[in-house]
Amino acid sequence: MVIPEPDGQVDTPDGKLASAGRxxxxDAIRAPCGCDRRSEGARPLSVRLRPIVERYRALPDGGEIADKAFFDDLSGNL
Known part of the structure; x- marks a missing residue:
């Protein structure tokens, strides 16, 4: 697909990317856009985040109650 660019600003950068990467x-445009064919086998975000979520849930409950007045003062809300 051709993207018309009247002043040619797009033609120069993608040409430089293409020549640098051979x-x-x-293909030079697809990679930064996330349209790269290599990403087809990537794991879903939920699967990649699962270990982080499990570590977070394993943390003990602090049992503290947030000081609403303190945080309101920080954010400027009165």
Whole structure:
């Protein structure tokens, strides 16, 4: 797909990316956009975040009650 760019600002950067990486302009644009074919086998975000969520849930409950007046004062809400 061609993206018309009247002043040519897009043509120059993608041409530089393509020549630096020895790939075509289309592939040079697909990689930063997340359209890269290599990402097709990537694990879903929920699966990648699961270990972090489990570590968070394993933390003990602090049992403290937040000081609403303190945080309201920090944010400027009265």
């Amino acid at each position: 790939e075509g302009p289309t």
